[in-house]
Amino acid sequence: MKPIVYIETTIPSYYWDERPSLTFEILRTREWWDQERDDYRLISSQPVLTELGHPLNPNREKCLNLMQGIPLVALNSEVKNIAIIYVSRKIMPSSMIADALHLALAGFYKADFLLTWNCRHLANANKFRMIHQINSELGIYTPVLTTPYELRRIPQEDSSHERE
Numbered sequence: 001m002k003p004i005v006y007i008e009t010t011i012p013s014y015y016w017d018e019r020p021s022l023t024f025e026i027l028r029t030r031e032w033w034d035q036e037r038d039d040y041r042l043i044s045s046q047p048v049l050t051e052l053g054h055p056l057n058p059n060r061e062k063c064l065n066l067m068q069g070i071p072l073v074a075l076n077s078e079v080k081n082i083a084i085i086y087v088s089r090k091i092m093p094s095s096m097i098a099d100a101l102h103l104a105l106a107g108f109y110k111a112d113f114l115l116t117w118n119c120r121h122l123a124n125a126n127k128f129r130m131i132h133q134i135n136s137e138l139g140i141y142t143p144v145l146t147t148p149y150e151l152r153r154i155p156q157e158d159s160s161h162e163r164e
Contacts, residue, residue, distance in 0.1 A: 003040050003041070004040065005037075005151070006045075006105065006106035006114045007042055007043070008114060009048045010117035011029060011033070012052055014029040015029050015030055016062045016066070025148075028149055044072055045101070048102070049067060079108050080104075082100075083103070084100075089134055091131055099118060099121040102114065103145075107141050108140055113146055114146070116145065117147055128145065
């Protein structure tokens with residue numbers, strides 16, 4: 001069975017971004033999406049589509065098209081309560097409730113990975129221990145919070161060469 005990857009908003013956003021300061025991240029996002037995503041079962045959520053569809057997003061149509069066909073997990077009251085706990089326990093600032101929802105959704109639906117470029121609030125090693133502790137207390141899974149740089153295809157060993 002393929003590992004499950006929750007696709008967070010920054011992934012389709014970076015895919016279509018054109019800022020020179022993000023060139024390496026954009027290229028890696030496109031490489032992962034175009035060449036490696038089929039190694040995984042992708043899921044996402046309505047909060048991602050809502051963020052991508054914001055009227056101020058200049059690439060909203062392209063981002064939303066990129067997400068077509070990806071199954072959306074349900075945003076229910078239990079997930080909302082988990083996000084509220086993240087905010088109340090200071091894992092996420094209250095202004096970043098969408099990030100708390102992404103984390104709650106990925107954990108609640110047992111995604112193996114939450115794929116993001118948000119290293120301030122999500123893929124942040126300094127937060128991981130606290131996130132894991134809270135998720136353990138709540139009885140929910142803690143996904144690996146990662147960027148496309150870290151979620152790389154494992155190269156298949158070339159069996160035509162013998163080891164010396």
